[in-house]
Amino acid sequence: MLLIRKKVLDSMLSHCLDGYPFEACGLLAGTAPDPGTAEATSCHPALNIAASARVYEVEPKGLLVADRAAEAAGGQIVGVYHSHTHTDAAPSPTDVAQAPDPEWHYVLVSLRDVHPSVRSWRIRGGKTEEEPVVLQW
Amino acid sequence: MPVDVRLPTILRPSAGGRGTVTAEGATVGEVFEDLIRQHPALRDQLFTPDGSVHRHLTIFLNDDDIRYLGKLDTKVGETDTVTLMPAVAGG
Numbered sequence: 367m368l369l370i371r372k373k374v375l376d377s378m379l380s381h382c383l384d385g386y387p388f389e390a391c392g393l394l395a396g397t398a399p400d401p402g403t404a405e406a407t408s409c410h411p412a413l414n415i416a417a418s419a420r421v422y423e424v425e426p427k428g429l430l431v432a433d434r435a436a437e438a439a440g441g442q443i444v445g446v447y448h449s450h451t452h453t454d455a456a457p458s459p460t461d462v463a464q465a466p467d468p469e470w471h472y473v474l475v476s477l478r479d480v481h482p483s484v485r486s487w488r489i490r491g492g493k494t495e496e497e498p499v500v501l502q503w
Numbered sequence: 504m505p506v507d508v509r510l511p512t513i514l515r516p517s518a519g520g521r522g523t524v525t526a527e528g529a530t531v532g533e534v535f536e537d538l539i540r541q542h543p544a545l546r547d548q549l550f551t552p553d554g555s556v557h558r559h560l561t562i563f564l565n566d567d568d569i570r571y572l573g574k575l576d577t578k579v580g581e582t583d584t585v586t587l588m589p590a591v592a593g594g
Binding site for chain 2: 393421423429464466
């Protein structure tokens with residue numbers, strides 16, 4: 367389950383919309399009270415160095431900066447988000463093949479329709495499992 | 504000289520579960536050699552069979568990506584920190 371603060375959701379959606387027509391990407395930081403749950407308390411938009419509507423790659427320096435900020439705040443990176451500009455908010459085969467950490471939560475934002483949709487996934491051993499997203503006001 | 508090496512969560516199980524370990528060397532490459540001496544399970548996670556660093560890893564010396572410094576020959580000092588980061592990418 368991914369618990370996400372409203373300010374984090376706002377930042378993430380704004381970044382994804384601003385990044386159109388390219389895929390946007392960034393890190394989510396917070397705490398992981400148990401292996402199945404993360405609370406995302408901060409959003410760290412990153413540069414998509416692939417500058418593409420089909421793929422993304424987080425600028426490594428952006429990941430370093432986000433990781434340090436998360437640690438300074440007493441937390442950790444708990445996941446990554448990226449947008450799909452013309453497809454559903456579900457992991458692509460590339461997302462599954464390149465998922466860097468089985469403990470992370472993988473948030474997809476679809477911009478296919480007028481209203482963006484947000485879904486979160488766990489990706490382990492080449493398998494995906496959708497998880498609930500709970501908005502925290 | 505000993506330097507701190509910060510590991511991403513995906514590598515920590517191969518290093519006793521620790522996020523930061525200490526290793527010795529005058530260059531990043533020597534630090535990695537010592538790191539692997541201490542934690543042999545890291546070898547295959549850091550290097551390909553031909554001895555190259557896996558392309559899905561980015562190595563920072565403090566704030567700088569070593570690809571833009573001297574790569575594995577980059578010199579390290581006692582107050583330096585080497586940080587390993589996974590490539591985060593998809594489609």
